[in-house]
Amino acid sequence: MKLDDPICLCFHVSKRKILNFMRIAKPRRASQLSECGGAGTGCGWCVAYLKRNFKDFQAGVSEDDVDSTEYAVGRQKHLADRKKTPPTA
Numbered sequence: 001m002k003l004d005d006p007i008c009l010c011f012h013v014s015k016r017k018i019l020n021f022m023r024i025a026k027p028r029r030a031s032q033l034s035e036c037g038g039a040g041t042g043c044g045w046c047v048a049y050l051k052r053n054f055k056d057f058q059a060g061v062s063e064d065d066v067d068s069t070e071y072a073v074g075r076q077k078h079l080a081d082r083k084k085t086p087p088t089a
Contacts, residue, residue, distance in 0.1 A: 015053075017037060
């Protein structure tokens with residue numbers, strides 16, 4: 001996933017924005033990432049990815065093997081499986 005690809009597709013929060021938020025705000029818990037543009041508070045699809053990014057940031061690693069297209073397709077399946085519609089931002 002590239003830096004400008006959205007992690008939170010509901011609220012269009014990019015990976016770059018999340019990483020900068022972690023660098024500047026230094027959240028103590030992954031749940032505090034929701035303070036960054038509401039990330040993770042919509043359909044819930046990105047929560048696992050946010051937790052992984054938080055854990056990697058705390059450990060000082062920046063590995064990312066997620067394809068942005070597959071990520072978006074996975075979210076569509078997530079929404080369909082749960083019969084949810086994404087919130088309007």
